[in-house]
Amino acid sequence: MAILVVGSVAIDSIKTPFGEREEALGGSATYFSTAASFFNKVEIIATVGEDFPAKYIKLFEKRGIGTEGLHVVKGGKTFRWKGSYGQDLNTAHTIYTHLNVFQDFKPEIPRDLRNTEFVFLANIDPVLQYSVLKQMKKPKLVACDSMNYWIENKKADFEKLMDHIDILLLNETEARMFTGESNLMKAARLIVAMGPKAVVIKKGEHGVIYFSKDSYFVTPAYLLESLYDPTGAGDTFAGGMIGYLSKAGKITETAIRNSIVYGSILASFAVEDFSVNKLLEISMADIKARFDHFKSITRF
Amino acid sequence: MAILVVGSVAIDSIKTPFGEREEALGGSATYFSTAASFFNKVEIIATVGEDFPAKYIKLFEKRGIGTEGLHVVKGGKTFRWKGSYGQDLNTAHTIYTHLNVFQDFKPEIPRDLRNTEFVFLANIDPVLQYSVLKQMKKPKLVACDSMNYWIENKKADFEKLMDHIDILLLNETEARMFTGESNLMKAARLIVAMGPKAVVIKKGEHGVIYFSKDSYFVTPAYLLESLYDPTGAGDTFAGGMIGYLSKAGKITETAIRNSIVYGSILASFAVEDFSVNKLLEISMADIKARFDHFKSITRF
Numbered sequence: 208m209a210i211l212v213v214g215s216v217a218i219d220s221i222k223t224p225f226g227e228r229e230e231a232l233g234g235s236a237t238y239f240s241t242a243a244s245f246f247n248k249v250e251i252i253a254t255v256g257e258d259f260p261a262k263y264i265k266l267f268e269k270r271g272i273g274t275e276g277l278h279v280v281k282g283g284k285t286f287r288w289k290g291s292y293g294q295d296l297n298t299a300h301t302i303y304t305h306l307n308v309f310q311d312f313k314p315e316i317p318r319d320l321r322n323t324e325f326v327f328l329a330n331i332d333p334v335l336q337y338s339v340l341k342q343m344k345k346p347k348l349v350a351c352d353s354m355n356y357w358i359e360n361k362k363a364d365f366e367k368l369m370d371h372i373d374i375l376l377l378n379e380t381e382a383r384m385f386t387g388e389s390n391l392m393k394a395a396r397l398i399v400a401m402g403p404k405a406v407v408i409k410k411g412e413h414g415v416i417y418f419s420k421d422s423y424f425v426t427p428a429y430l431l432e433s434l435y436d437p438t439g440a441g442d443t444f445a446g447g448m449i450g451y452l453s454k455a456g457k458i459t460e461t462a463i464r465n466s467i468v469y470g471s472i473l474a475s476f477a478v479e480d481f482s483v484n485k486l487l488e489i490s491m492a493d494i495k496a497r498f499d500h501f502k503s504i505t506r507f
Numbered sequence: 508m509a510i511l512v513v514g515s516v517a518i519d520s521i522k523t524p525f526g527e528r529e530e531a532l533g534g535s536a537t538y539f540s541t542a543a544s545f546f547n548k549v550e551i552i553a554t555v556g557e558d559f560p561a562k563y564i565k566l567f568e569k570r571g572i573g574t575e576g577l578h579v580v581k582g583g584k585t586f587r588w589k590g591s592y593g594q595d596l597n598t599a600h601t602i603y604t605h606l607n608v609f610q611d612f613k614p615e616i617p618r619d620l621r622n623t624e625f626v627f628l629a630n631i632d633p634v635l636q637y638s639v640l641k642q643m644k645k646p647k648l649v650a651c652d653s654m655n656y657w658i659e660n661k662k663a664d665f666e667k668l669m670d671h672i673d674i675l676l677l678n679e680t681e682a683r684m685f686t687g688e689s690n691l692m693k694a695a696r697l698i699v700a701m702g703p704k705a706v707v708i709k710k711g712e713h714g715v716i717y718f719s720k721d722s723y724f725v726t727p728a729y730l731l732e733s734l735y736d737p738t739g740a741g742d743t744f745a746g747g748m749i750g751y752l753s754k755a756g757k758i759t760e761t762a763i764r765n766s767i768v769y770g771s772i773l774a775s776f777a778v779e780d781f782s783v784n785k786l787l788e789i790s791m792a793d794i795k796a797r798f799d800h801f802k803s804i805t806r807f
C-alpha cells in the first residue's frame with residue numbers, strides 16, 4: 208500500500224524514425240507503476256476494456272503492481288492511442304485517440320487502499336484528480352501531473368487542486384502556459400505561491416528544475432546516444448521519483464534531489480526502447496550503475 | 508603574456524525587451540578579455556578605427572588587458588553591429604553590420620606576444636584563425652570558436668584547423684551543422700575524432716556539454732530570473748573558462764570542469780546587463796559566491 212497511481216492504462220501504436228510498434232502496452236499509470244515498482248509496491252487505479260490482454264495483468268502482478276483498482280469494463284474496449292514522431296522526438300503527432308472505456312473513467316479507490324501514503328495523480332481531468340483526493344485519508348505525499356489541454360480548458364478546476372498537492376510536475380511548456388511567465392524560475396516561484404509545496408519542471412533532454420519554498424535544484428538529463436521512443440518518459444520520471452521517495456522514508460532535501468535523479472535515470476532507460484520494454488529488461492543494479500555514472504559526469 | 512585573444516572589438520547598438528543601448532562597447536575579444544581578466548593578464552589582437560573611444564582603451568588597460576596588438580587604423584571606422592532580440596532571447600535579429608576596418612583585419616601578433624601560452628581564436632574567418640596559429644610558438648592550449656557562416660561557407664578551411672586546436676567551442680546548432688548529426692553526444696564524438704582534444708557544446712540556458720577522448724561532463728546553466736541582453740554570452744563563457752584554466756596551472760579533468768562552471772558563471776553575470784557593464788561591476792568575490800551557490804543547487 209505504499210504508492211497509489213491514478214491514470215491511464217492503454218494500448219499504444221507508435222512510429223518513430225527508429226521503428227514501429229502496434230498494440231503495445233502504454234498509458235501513464237503503466238509507465239509510472241513500472242518505474243516505481245523498482246522501489247516499492249504500487250497500486251494502479253485505472254480502467255480497461257475486456258479486450259485488455261491477460262498477459263499484461265500478469266506482468267503487473269509479477270512486478271508487485273496491484274490491480275485491485277484496475278477496473279475491467281465488460282464488453283468495453285481499452286483506451287487506444289496511435290502516434291508518430293519525426294526527427295524531433297520532442298513532438299508527438301497523434302494519428303488517433305480512441306478513449307473507449309477511459310471516457311467514462313470515474314476513479315473509485317477500493318476501501319483498503321484509501322490510506323496509501325504516496326499518491327500520484329497522473330494526467331487526467333482535474334475534476335477526477337480532485338475526486339481521488341477526497342477519497343484518500345491523509346496521504347503523506349501527493350504528486351500531480353497534468354497537460355496543456357486541462358490547463359487551458361479546466362483552469363479553475365486545475366487551480367482548485369493546488370492547495371492539496373505537495374509536488375506539481377509539469378513540462379516547461381505547461382509551466383509557462385499555466386503561469387503566463389516565460390522565465391522558468393519566475394514561473395516556478397508563481398506556482399509555489401499557488402499552494403503546492405514544490406514544483407518539478409521537466410525539460411526533457413535538457414533536464415529538470417525542482418523548486419520549493421525553501422530551495423531549488425537544477426540537474427541536466429542523462430545524455431543518450433540512442434533514443435528510440437520518448438512516449439511515457441514523463442510518467443516514468445514520476446514513477447522513479449515517487450518510488451524512490453516512498454522508499455527513502457523521510458522526505459529530506461537530499462532524498463528529494465536523489466529522487467529526481469533516479470526519476471531521470473529511469474526515464475533515460477524508458478526511451479531506449481518502445482513501450483516499457485527496456486524497463487522490463489533492467490535490474491536495480493543497472494539503475495544504480497547509471498545513477499553513479501551520472502554522478503561522475505556531473506560532479507565538479 | 509598568459510592569454511592572447513584574436514577577435515573583434517566593436518561598437519554595438521542593441522535593443523531587447525528590457526531596454527536599449529546605443530554605441531556600447533562590444534565584440535568577441537572585448538567580452539572574452541573582460542571575463543578572462545578576472546583570472547589573468549590578457550592580450551587583445553584586434554582592429555578598430557580612429558573613432559574608437561579612448562575611454563575604452565583605458566578601460567582595457569585598467570583591467571590588465573594589453574592593447575599592444577589592438578591596431579588602430581588611421582581614418583578608419585570601428586566595426587559596428589546593431590541588433591534586436593524579441594521575447595525569445597536566443598535569437599538575435601541583425602539590423603545592420605558595418606564591418607568597416609574589420610573587413611581588412613589581418614591579425615599580426617607582435618613578436619613579444621608570440622610565445623603566449625593560452626590562445627583563444629574568437630569567431631573570425633578560419634583562414635585568419637589559421638594564420639594566427641602559424642605565428643604562435645607552441646602555445647600550451649589553443650581554444651577556438653566559430654559560427655554557422657564559416658562552417659557553411661569555409662568548411663575546408665575550418666576543418667584544416669581541427670588538428671591544431673585543443674578545445675573547440677560551438678553552440679548546439681553549430682555542432683549539429685558541422686557534423687550533420689542531430690544527437691549531441693554523437694556529434695561531440697565525431698568532432699573529437701576530427702582532431703581537437705575536446706569539444707564544448709554550449710546550449711545557452713540549458714547548460715554545457717564537454718566531451719573529450721577520455722571523459723565527458725554535463726552541467727546546467729546558472730538559473731536566472733532576469734536576463735537583459737544575451738549578446739556576448741558565448742565569448743564571456745570562453746573568457747571565464749580559458750581565464751580559469753590559465754590560472755589553474757595543470758590542465759586536469761578537475762580544472763577543466765571547474766573552468767566550465769566558471770565560464771557559465773561569468774556568462775550568467777554578463778547577460779544581466781547590456782554590453783560588459785555587469786562584468787565591470789562585479790568582483791572575484793561575487794564570482795566565487797555564485798560558483799559556490801551553483802554548486803549547492805546542483806549537488807546531489
